[in-house]
Amino acid sequence: MALDITTARPWPALLDLPWRLPLEEWPEDRLAALPRGISRHVVRFVRLEGRVVAIKEIKDDIARREYAMLRMLRRLDQPAVEPIGVVSGRLTRDGEPLDACLLTRHLQFSLPYRAMLSQSLRPETATRLIDALAVLLVRLHLVGFWWGDVSLSNALFKRSAGEFSAYLVDAETGELQDRLSNGQREHDLDIARVNIAGELMDLQAGGYVDEDLDPIEVSDRIIQRYTVLWTELTEVERFDLGERWRVDERIRRLNALGFDVGELDITTDFDGATIQIQPKIVDAGHHSRRLLRLTGLDVEDNQARRLLNDLDSYRAAHDRQNDDEEQVAHDWLMQVYEPVTRTAPPEMRRKIEPAELFHEVLEHRWYMSEAAKRDFPIEEAARDYIAKVLPSKPDDSAVVGVDTAEMPVRART
Amino acid sequence: MATVTYDNATRIYPGADGPSVDKLNIDIQDGEFLVLVGPSGSGKSTALRMLAGLEEVNEGRILIGDRDVTNLSPKDRDVAMVFQNYALYPHMSVADNMGFALKIAGVSKTEIRSRVEEAAKILDLTQYLDRKPKALSGGQRQRVAMGRAIVRSPQVFLMDEPLSNLDAKLRVQTRTQIASLQRRLGVTTVYVTHDQVEAMTMGDRVAVLKDGILQQLDTPRRMYDHPNNVFVAGFIGSPAMNLLEEPIRDGGVQLGSIVHPVEQSKLAKAEKTAIVGIRPEDLEPTTEGGIPVEVDVVEELGADAYIYGRTTVGNQPGDTQLAGSDDEKQIVARVDGRNVPDKGQTIHFKPKGQGDHLHLFNPESGERIES
Ligand SMILES: Nc1ncnc2c1ncn2[C@@H]1O[C@H](COP(=O)(O)OP(=O)(O)OP(=O)(O)O)[C@@H](O)[C@H]1O
Numbered sequence: 001m002a003l004d005i006t007t008a009r010p011w012p013a014l015l016d017l018p019w020r021l022p023l024e025e026w027p028e029d030r031l032a033a034l035p036r037g038i039s040r041h042v043v044r045f046v047r048l049e050g051r052v053v054a055i056k057e058i059k060d061d062i063a064r065r066e067y068a069m070l071r072m073l074r075r076l077d078q079p080a081v082e083p084i085g086v087v088s089g090r091l092t093r094d095g096e097p098l099d100a101c102l103l104t105r106h107l108q109f110s111l112p113y114r115a116m117l118s119q120s121l122r123p124e125t126a127t128r129l130i131d132a133l134a135v136l137l138v139r140l141h142l143v144g145f146w147w148g149d150v151s152l153s154n155a156l157f158k159r160s161a162g163e164f165s166a167y168l169v170d171a172e173t174g175e176l177q178d179r180l181s182n183g184q185r186e187h188d189l190d191i192a193r194v195n196i197a198g199e200l201m202d203l204q205a206g207g208y209v210d211e212d213l214d215p216i217e218v219s220d221r222i223i224q225r226y227t228v229l230w231t232e233l234t235e236v237e238r239f240d241l242g243e244r245w246r247v248d249e250r251i252r253r254l255n256a257l258g259f260d261v262g263e264l265d266i267t268t269d270f271d272g273a274t275i276q277i278q279p280k281i282v283d284a285g286h287h288s289r290r291l292l293r294l295t296g297l298d299v300e301d302n303q304a305r306r307l308l309n310d311l312d313s314y315r316a317a318h319d320r321q322n323d324d325e326e327q328v329a330h331d332w333l334m335q336v337y338e339p340v341t342r343t344a345p346p347e348m349r350r351k352i353e354p355a356e357l358f359h360e361v362l363e364h365r366w367y368m369s370e371a372a373k374r375d376f377p378i379e380e381a382a383r384d385y386i387a388k389v390l391p392s393k394p395d396d397s398a399v400v401g402v403d404t405a406e407m408p409v410r411a412r413t
Numbered sequence: 414m415a416t417v418t419y420d421n422a423t424r425i426y427p428g429a430d431g432p433s434v435d436k437l438n439i440d441i442q443d444g445e446f447l448v449l450v451g452p453s454g455s456g457k458s459t460a461l462r463m464l465a466g467l468e469e470v471n472e473g474r475i476l477i478g479d480r481d482v483t484n485l486s487p488k489d490r491d492v493a494m495v496f497q498n499y500a501l502y503p504h505m506s507v508a509d510n511m512g513f514a515l516k517i518a519g520v521s522k523t524e525i526r527s528r529v530e531e532a533a534k535i536l537d538l539t540q541y542l543d544r545k546p547k548a549l550s551g552g553q554r555q556r557v558a559m560g561r562a563i564v565r566s567p568q569v570f571l572m573d574e575p576l577s578n579l580d581a582k583l584r585v586q587t588r589t590q591i592a593s594l595q596r597r598l599g600v601t602t603v604y605v606t607h608d609q610v611e612a613m614t615m616g617d618r619v620a621v622l623k624d625g626i627l628q629q630l631d632t633p634r635r636m637y638d639h640p641n642n643v644f645v646a647g648f649i650g651s652p653a654m655n656l657l658e659e660p661i662r663d664g665g666v667q668l669g670s671i672v673h674p675v676e677q678s679k680l681a682k683a684e685k686t687a688i689v690g691i692r693p694e695d696l697e698p699t700t701e702g703g704i705p706v707e708v709d710v711v712e713e714l715g716a717d718a719y720i721y722g723r724t725t726v727g728n729q730p731g732d733t734q735l736a737g738s739d740d741e742k743q744i745v746a747r748v749d750g751r752n753v754p755d756k757g758q759t760i761h762f763k764p765k766g767q768g769d770h771l772h773l774f775n776p777e778s779g780e781r782i783e784s
């Protein structure tokens with residue numbers, strides 16, 4: 001059997017990797033020591049031509065299925081890791097067959113929950129992670145993806161202006177359908193809750209999180225958050241014809257949650273006295289889409305919300321309410337955003353995403369103002385932040401997390 | 414513990430041409446291990462999910478015990494979908510790995526401990542309860558995962574291809590374990606697989622599905638000896654049963670140059686031709702004529718050998734009905750391992766015994782021709 005490398009785009013450098021060795025035995029100097037979640041398969045990160053590739057050793061058919069599923073999810077614009085390809089037909093030097101490998105692109109600036117939690121022990125960190133996972137699950141369910149293995153380990157998290165956004169990393173058990181039944185959604189939620197509780201209990205048993213964090217209570221939150229979101233995004237609302245403002249109100253609420261309404265079903269009953277509305281198509285990324293349109297910046301939704309707020313303040317401060325929105329945005333980008341995010345010296349820039357840096361500087365300015373009881377220009381806040389705060393920040397791209405051991409289940413060993 | 418009843422249970426997906434599961438009727442006994450088997454897309458998973466509450470039932474009912482669960486949510490059904498992907502938590506003891514989900518369900522500490530100990534005994538994990546999963550072998554880790562399901566002690570276990578992500582060796586090992594475990598626990602179990610060997614080795618009874626329709630529901634033995642139709646005949650058994658369309662003669666069926674005797678009562682119900690099914694082990698070489706087979710491949714298994722060859726006799730079902738055409742047909746026969754023919758050689762085979770090793774099916778309907 002010959003080595004078979006299936007990729008969407010050809011990448012000859014892949015041929016140089018030591019495919020004849022079991023992933024567990026790959027030489028250290030090829031690997032990137034980045035944190036990982038718990039897994040049953042062996043997963044390693046490799047630096048290749050300036051990129052970091054995540055490699056998972058897994059049965060051929062499952063690898064192909066997962067690869068196809070990840071491609072589909074990307075096509076559906078869902079937050080998931082980017083699939084690179086599948087390598088199969090691997091043999092050891094002695095001719096023993098080895099499992100296939102699924103290759104995905106390492107999600108930059110992302111962290112597995114274990115690293116997030118052990119790094120910042122603030123009690124609300126856990127609940128924010130859950131909130132992000134709830135958003136991810138709702139989004140996936142809306143497009144008909146039945147995950148089957150929802151857990152903190154199977155998601156990756158990125159900082160997003162004081163919140164987190166979650167990405168799907170493990171699509172092994174997923175199925176895509178036209179529409180999920182309530183039973184299927186409940187099933188995913190139930191799995192999520194048990195896995196989250198288990199994952200938190202595990203961290204507690206290892207002494208990585210605070211004793212007063214209650215894993216069961218925190219895990220319950222996934223159900224609450226999910227239910228609130230799902231209801232807001234899908235529920236039918238009825239009201240009198242006179243209360244038409246409630247249509248706008250509903251759309252505003254959805255926008256605030258970060259969703260655009262692509263299609264809203266509005267019907268009146270036969271005497272025309274009551275209106276019934278139900279969102280039919282909703283798309284996440286309300287703020288990030290708007291920011292992208294105005295500035296070309298592609299950032300997480302909550303970061304975008306933050307940047308848009310700053311853009312609004314800029315507009316007010318410069319008394320440009322009547323100017324063309326795009327022109328103002330362009331000026332803000334050139335005069336505020338770019339200079340601030342470029343204040344950081346290059347070696348510190350890999351610690352933090354530009355949009356996240358901008359958010360941190362805004363926060364920092366607020367603290368400075370509180371302390372000094374006066375306003376500060378953002379440039380000054382940026383210099384101060386970069387001198388005093390950023391150097392001592394943990395390097396997200398270099399934390400080697402808590403133990404990230406995998407627990408393979410197989411006949412050998 | 415409970416019985417499970419599929420009562421005309423039907424699932425039609427929106428926009429689909431026909432039902433994915435069509436008027437399914439199965440009575441599963443208390444403590445029984447029932448396997449749903451069939452080719453991909455035959456409706457096995459859908460049938461299982463209907464029982465789990467994951468898929469809507471459009472017509473008919475599903476009962477667990479005397480309880481109609483057709484419209485209940487999954488968690489109100491007291492069934493456990495045994496999952497192949499249980500994570501193992503490195504900092505938690507084996508006991509906690511098995512029992513932590515009960516904590517969420519509000520089960521008391523003492524109750525958890527006793528259920529975990531009980532499960533550990535059955536799984537042979539008692540001495541490891543206080544260890545960490547790292548210290549276990551792959552097989553033991555797999556059993557811890559099973560323990561997680563067992564301690565829930567549901568009325569029914571549901572498993573959908575639970576072995577599909579294991580390597581071949583662990584698969585066979587785990588298959589045996591699941592079957593023996595189920596027998597010791599006595600919990601009613603519905604198990605889905607596309608692998609007929611798995612079905613035949615594990616199930617108390619096996620339900621064969623095709624295109625959403627139940628083809629046969631029987632014990633593995635009965636299924637093997639008495640397939641109800643051509644589909645089941647060809648699906649169950651490995652290597653598969655030989656199926657040839659042959660002319661019916663007075664007193665028997667024509668097999669190449671001979672007329673093999675068949676009971677008159679069976680022949681009476683046959684038309685001009687019948688599909689004749691003969692399992693590979695029911696063929697024997699003969700020098701008196703019969704089915705001529707040109708040997709392509711010989712697979713030596715020690716005591717026995719399988720011969721894969723071609724014959725020009727008869728039509729295989731699914732072929733265009735050209736009696737006497739010289740299209741070649743695949744034949745598999747089991748022969749004595751100490752006396753194997755050479756590749757390229759042509760030998761004749763006839764069924765063993767007097768028609769009792771022959772299965773006859775109606776060529777139009779595919780149904781078994783019964784006496
Ligand atoms: N593209 C990626 N970018 C960043 N991290 C990744 C990537 N792919 C995998 N990982 C890390 O590796 C870990 C294990 O990967 P994954 O969940 O796919 O393995 P698995 O063995 O299928 O897990 P499970 O036991 O849940 O089935 C993840 O938790 C994640 O931390």
Ligand SMILES: Nc1ncnc2c1ncn2[C@@H]1O[C@H](COP(=O)(O)OP(=O)(O)O)[C@@H](O)[C@H]1O
Pocket residue numbers: 177178426429433451452453454455456457458459460
């Ligand atoms: N969510 C779905 N939406 C539409 N059709 C489906 C869905 N799930 C299964 N089907 C169809 O139902 C049939 C049975 O599928 P399934 O139960 O998965 O079969 P099996 O488990 O035997 O492979 C197939 O024809 C499949 O295409």
Ligand SMILES: [Mg+2]
Pocket residue numbers: 038039040153154170
């Ligand atoms: Mg995983």
Ligand SMILES: [Mg+2]
Pocket residue numbers: 149170171172173
């Ligand atoms: Mg996985």
